[in-house]
Amino acid sequence: xxxxxxxxxxxxxxxxxxLIPILQDVxxxxxxxxxxxxxxxxxYLKLSENLxxxxxSFYTQFRFTEPxxxxxxxxxxxxxxxxxxxxxxxxxxxxxxxxxGETTEDRRFDLERVACLGCCALSPVVQIDxxxxxxxxxxxxxxxLKKYE
Amino acid sequence: xxxxxxxxTLAKKKWASFQDNKEPIIYxxxxxxxxxxxxxxxRTRINDFIEEKKVKATIIEVGCIGPCYLExxxxxxxxxxxxxxxNNVNAKTLSIILKSHLINGVAHAKLALGHFGKKGFEGIPxxxxxxxxxxxxxxxxxxxxxxxxxxxxQYLAVDGYQGFIKAxxxxxxxxVIGVVRQAGLRGRGGAGFPTHxxxxxxxxxxxxxxxxxxxxxxxxxxxxxxxxxxESDPHAVLEGMLIAGYAIGASKGIVYIRxxxxxxxxxxxxxxxxxxxxxxxxxxxxxxxFSFDIRIKEGAGAFVCGEETALIxxxxxKRGMPKSRPPFPAISGLFGAPTIINNVETMGTLxxxxxxxxxxxxxxxxEGNRGTKTFSLVGxxxxxxLIEVQLGTSLREIIFDIGGGVQKNFKAIQTGGPSGGCLxxxxxxxxxxxESLAAAGSIxxxxxxxxxDEDTCIVDLxxxxxxxxxxxxxxxxxxxxxxxxxMVEILERITHGEGNPEDLLALRTxxxxxxxxxxxxxxxxAPNPVLTTLRYFRNEYLEHINNHRCRxxxxxxxxxxxxxxxxxxxxxxxxxxxxxxxxxxxxxxPHNLDLTKxxxxxxxxxxxxxxxxxxxxxxxQTGEKKS
Ligand SMILES: Cc1cc2nc3c(=O)[nH]c(=O)nc-3n(C[C@H](O)[C@H](O)[C@H](O)COP(=O)(O)O)c2cc1C
Ligand code: FES
Numbered sequence: 001x002x003x004x005x006x007x008x009x010x011x012x013x014x015x016x017x018x019l020i021p022i023l024q025d026v027x028x029x030x031x032x033x034x035x036x037x038x039x040x041x042x043x044y045l046k047l048s049e050n051l052x053x054x055x056x057s058f059y060t061q062f063r064f065t066e067p068x069x070x071x072x073x074x075x076x077x078x079x080x081x082x083x084x085x086x087x088x089x090x091x092x093x094x095x096x097x098x099x100x101g102e103t104t105e106d107r108r109f110d111l112e113r114v115a116c117l118g119c120c121a122l123s124p125v126v127q128i129d130x131x132x133x134x135x136x137x138x139x140x141x142x143x144x145l146k147k148y149e
Numbered sequence: 150x151x152x153x154x155x156x157x158t159l160a161k162k163k164w165a166s167f168q169d170n171k172e173p174i175i176y177x178x179x180x181x182x183x184x185x186x187x188x189x190x191x192r193t194r195i196n197d198f199i200e201e202k203k204v205k206a207t208i209i210e211v212g213c214i215g216p217c218y219l220e221x222x223x224x225x226x227x228x229x230x231x232x233x234x235x236n237n238v239n240a241k242t243l244s245i246i247l248k249s250h251l252i253n254g255v256a257h258a259k260l261a262l263g264h265f266g267k268k269g270f271e272g273i274p275x276x277x278x279x280x281x282x283x284x285x286x287x288x289x290x291x292x293x294x295x296x297x298x299x300x301x302x303q304y305l306a307v308d309g310y311q312g313f314i315k316a317x318x319x320x321x322x323x324x325v326i327g328v329v330r331q332a333g334l335r336g337r338g339g340a341g342f343p344t345h346x347x348x349x350x351x352x353x354x355x356x357x358x359x360x361x362x363x364x365x366x367x368x369x370x371x372x373x374x375x376x377x378x379x380e381s382d383p384h385a386v387l388e389g390m391l392i393a394g395y396a397i398g399a400s401k402g403i404v405y406i407r408x409x410x411x412x413x414x415x416x417x418x419x420x421x422x423x424x425x426x427x428x429x430x431x432x433x434x435x436x437x438x439f440s441f442d443i444r445i446k447e448g449a450g451a452f453v454c455g456e457e458t459a460l461i462x463x464x465x466x467k468r469g470m471p472k473s474r475p476p477f478p479a480i481s482g483l484f485g486a487p488t489i490i491n492n493v494e495t496m497g498t499l500x501x502x503x504x505x506x507x508x509x510x511x512x513x514x515x516e517g518n519r520g521t522k523t524f525s526l527v528g529x530x531x532x533x534x535l536i537e538v539q540l541g542t543s544l545r546e547i548i549f550d551i552g553g554g555v556q557k558n559f560k561a562i563q564t565g566g567p568s569g570g571c572l573x574x575x576x577x578x579x580x581x582x583x584e585s586l587a588a589a590g591s592i593x594x595x596x597x598x599x600x601x602d603e604d605t606c607i608v609d610l611x612x613x614x615x616x617x618x619x620x621x622x623x624x625x626x627x628x629x630x631x632x633x634x635x636m637v638e639i640l641e642r643i644t645h646g647e648g649n650p651e652d653l654l655a656l657r658t659x660x661x662x663x664x665x666x667x668x669x670x671x672x673x674x675a676p677n678p679v680l681t682t683l684r685y686f687r688n689e690y691l692e693h694i695n696n697h698r699c700r701x702x703x704x705x706x707x708x709x710x711x712x713x714x715x716x717x718x719x720x721x722x723x724x725x726x727x728x729x730x731x732x733x734x735x736x737x738x739p740h741n742l743d744l745t746k747x748x749x750x751x752x753x754x755x756x757x758x759x760x761x762x763x764x765x766x767x768x769x770q771t772g773e774k775k776s
Contacts, residue, residue: 016465016467019466020446020449020466021446024447024449054468055468059449059451060449077370078528078567078599078614079371079527079528079533080371082528082529082599084751087750087751091750091752094748095728115452116370117185117409118367118377118409120525121220121373121527122186122217125185132181132184133185134182138752139755139756
């Protein structure tokens with residue numbers, strides 16, 4: 001049972017520096033920032049909706065559409081890049097039939113890129129939901145995805 | 150006796166009995182790197198094993214000890230014996246190790262990596278004598294992998310918080326600033342600005358409310374020193390914050406940490422709670438006048454927020470856009486109050502300086518570049534991982550002695566991440582210090598070292614970095630926003646084989662303009678990767694332009710896959726993995742590759758190389774060499 005947005009508000013004050021922490025909590029709870037949530041946040045903090053959206057859209061962390069079931073993130077940090085990270089992304093784009101930043105039609109997978117997961121010594125790295133898979137190769141990744149189908 | 154004294158006495162006792170353990174201890178390297186390599190799965194297996202065999206053993210999760218390429222690392226310490234480390238453990242070797250060492254009490258010399266302590270076992274080297282470890286020094290990383298990061302008692306037992314206690318009970322804030330000055334500590338976040346200088350400015354700025362921010366944004370993609378330190382020894386960073394807070398007169402501390410580091414955030418939260426329980430946070434700490442609290446703020450994914458003024462904006466709930474300075478944050482920062490921002494490693498160094506004194510610290514490094522620096526050594530290196538060396542160590546020692554050399558032939562090393570430069574072979578004997586790196590056109594940065602071999606395309610790398618900074622540009626100033634986009638466009642043309650010789654001059658001119666005109670450090674340093682590669686690897690650019698050749702066979706438009714008929718045994722492995730049906734052919738006969746269908750996805754190349762019978766029957770080719 002997800003928390004209501006009002007319950008999230010209770011944990012935060014009404015000063016504008018609470019904006020990003022509130023957005024983060026909302027996204028953690030609901031998976032994304034819905035139009036309706038933006039409205040409620042702007043009312044709670046007494047900030048214009050434009051401003052709230054302006055801040056939220058500045059940061060890559062926030063998404064405004066409902067996420068798919070599994071979040072697939074390909075690391076494109078430098079260590080992963082020099083060890084073939086972008087080839088892995090190509091593989092996924094082709095395999096899932098979507099571009100980076102999109103969700104598959106059956107809503108099973110989201111595909112995103114990240115700038116470094118901090119496991120550079122074990123690159124290239126792919127994260128699926130909370131699990132990090134290291135020393136990936138194109139063929140291992142193709143096999144791995146099947147587990148999530 | 151106050152709460153803390155009691156805790157310390159207790160901690161020392163606990164630690165002594167831990168060292169002199171009566172039942173076996175199993176250590177699991179469970180920082181993010183260990184976890185990514187499968188440490189948690191091993192933990193479950195160890196639990197099952199212990200239960201099944203009904204043996205008593207203590208299992209603790211420790212942080213990262215450095216050689217990440219050997220993860221997962223599992224260590225066993227039997228009563229009365231030294232701790233032995235096992236590397237690259239998998240389900241199969243785990244059960245061999247447990248049977249041999251835990252049940253039969255015999256360390257498995259073949260699978261072991263090294264042992265700790267002086268006297269050890271026949272056939273097992275000393276851990277710190279291993280080639281990767283021997284040239285290193287451990288100041289900041291002294292506890293990493295050795296203590297349980299979730300147990301403040303273990304930190305206390307190894308003289309944790311002694312630096313802070315010494316400061317607060319025997320020194321004035323000005324004394325503390327003086328010691329940091331004598332130690333010669335320079336900020337480890339990138340610029341190497343003398344820490345005592347900005348502290349003094351902040352201390353002398355008027356204001357009742359001052360802030361101390363620990364910058365754990367670690368924006369350099371491909372660097373993980375800060376993550377590792379927080380995950381492995383969070384109290385060291387927090388103790389540093391207490392010391393800094395006391396010195397500048399702040400009552401509020403904030404750790405600004407990137408959201409991509411969930412484990413580090415968890416460990417920090419846990420550690421802060423333990424500090425509170427011991428009376429190390431709150432009002433009148435240890436009955437002094439000093440009151441201090443620490444909060445955590447999660448970043449929201451923007452590289453530019455590592456820059457001080459953007460970071461402050463982000464904490465205030467705004468878009469993370471840099472402001473022009475002055476005023477400097479030390480005078481007017483968070484919510485207009487005097488604010489000091491220091492990097493995680495700077496914080497992690499402070500307890501050591503305070504505990505052991507400035508003179509001790511100046512034994513490391515050299516004049517003007519005192520102390521040690523942690524680096525994440527990654528890329529095409531044989532022994533990737535987290536290392537710590539004295540400032541002034543040469544690149545050659547780092548790459549070859551510690552890193553074990555390069556997989557193929559060495560081509561280049563990038564220091565300083567996207568803001569840094571790419572150095573060629575002729576710089577291998579360069580001393581790694583702030584000034585030498587700057588003179589070579591690069592920077593120290595926060596400590597990311599990316600090693601490249603002949604399989605890395607320099608032009609592609611330059612494009613990669615520029616593309617990164619271009620995407621991360623906050624868009625506020627024109628040189629950065631528009632200039633970097635132009636540079637990316639040119640680089641894209643070149644990697645597509647559509648460049649012309651004038652492009653190189655255009656890149657240089659644009660680069661120089663952005664460097665001079667950009668508002669903040671992001672833009673001012675963004676052209677560095679291109680400018681240095683133009684200087685040191687000009688030929689590779691020219692080959693792309695004139696010969697449509699990418700000698701590293703990276704740039705997709707300039708390469709072709711081909712089956713070598715004489716080598717191919719027709720095993721059909723590649724036929725199975727090819728996603729477009731470009732490879733065909735009956736079993737046992739050399740296969741055909743239809744170039745019009747090939748999308749250069751690498752699947753066939755990898756499978757042939759690693760799994761197929763022939764091996765290397767599929768090659769990647771590029772344009773002709775200049776005759
Ligand atoms: C674009 C940009 C990104 C930065 N990213 C970081 C970072 O991730 N971590 C960090 O400590 N400093 C970063 N810095 C440097 C900080 O602005 C600041 O100088 C540093 O945190 C000061 O700490 P120090 O004095 O301990 O080095 C960045 C600077 C710029 C211009
Ligand atoms: S570059 Fe991919 S984990 Fe750091």
